[in-house]
Amino acid sequence: MDVRLLGPVEVIVGDRCVPLGPPQRRAVLAALAIDADRPVSLRTLIERVWDDPPDRATDSLYAHITRLRQALTATGVSIERRNGGYALDVDPERVDAYRFRRLAKQAQLRARDDAARTRLLAEAMELWRGAPLTGIPGEWAARMRYGIEQQFVGAVVTWAQAHLRLGRPDIVVTELTPLVPRYPLAEPLASMLMHGLCALGRGAEAVALYARLRGYLADHLGIEPGPELRALHLTILRAGKDPLTRPVGRPGLLYAQVTG
Numbered sequence: 001m002d003v004r005l006l007g008p009v010e011v012i013v014g015d016r017c018v019p020l021g022p023p024q025r026r027a028v029l030a031a032l033a034i035d036a037d038r039p040v041s042l043r044t045l046i047e048r049v050w051d052d053p054p055d056r057a058t059d060s061l062y063a064h065i066t067r068l069r070q071a072l073t074a075t076g077v078s079i080e081r082r083n084g085g086y087a088l089d090v091d092p093e094r095v096d097a098y099r100f101r102r103l104a105k106q107a108q109l110r111a112r113d114d115a116a117r118t119r120l121l122a123e124a125m126e127l128w129r130g131a132p133l134t135g136i137p138g139e140w141a142a143r144m145r146y147g148i149e150q151q152f153v154g155a156v157v158t159w160a161q162a163h164l165r166l167g168r169p170d171i172v173v174t175e176l177t178p179l180v181p182r183y184p185l186a187e188p189l190a191s192m193l194m195h196g197l198c199a200l201g202r203g204a205e206a207v208a209l210y211a212r213l214r215g216y217l218a219d220h221l222g223i224e225p226g227p228e229l230r231a232l233h234l235t236i237l238r239a240g241k242d243p244l245t246r247p248v249g250r251p252g253l254l255y256a257q258v259t260g
Helices: 023-033 042-049 057-071 096-107 114-125 139-165 169-182 187-199 203-221 227-238 253-259
Strands: 002-004 010-013 078-082 085-089
Touching: 002 096, 023 042, 023 057, 023 085, 023 139, 042 057, 042 085, 042 139, 057 078, 096 114, 096 139, 114 139, 139 169, 139 187, 169 187, 187 203, 187 227, 203 227
Parallel strands: none
Antiparallel strands: 002 010, 078 085
């Protein structure tokens, strides 16, 4: 059994997706699951589910909890009354967002080598199914979605750095090429992809990637890329007389120059 928040909010038992009902009811489940096995007060639940609570929000909340309890029968998950609030009685390890955070935190420990770090982060990244809390409306869900996505970007960047140090730029380019367009404001992701491309002797593509990112930032926010990305771009340009027509440096050299 798994409670999934990293994408659409779901409860999976075996190969079956438990019917949970409309988005607002899924929001109640998400509001409980994000604090798995810990009590959440009625006031907090209402604030998480509704931006502008209706007059009888408490009654509506009770109704959603009743329906969720029925839906979760025989799943191994229950909703309990605790300390004046409610708690989702489930092992936090069964909640994908919790497992993701744990794996990412373990990977950050300095004692771990890069091989162990990449394994932990790969396991964490496999839990990702899309935008967290997909389909859940409201400001609380939006804040949680943003925060978790920032954690995801950080994990991917750490994973990419470790792979580059291990001399595996091909893996980095394969993974990051589809991700960078999805997170155009995450400059560290673009930086890692540029490093990977240059390590493979594909400096022209790295320069083109920078140009696309710069154009996006100018068009949408009216700003330039940050100083670190600008410095990387300048390093690429200086590494060869004509980076648009010939590879820049030799594999692995540029990454060592910029990060060393």
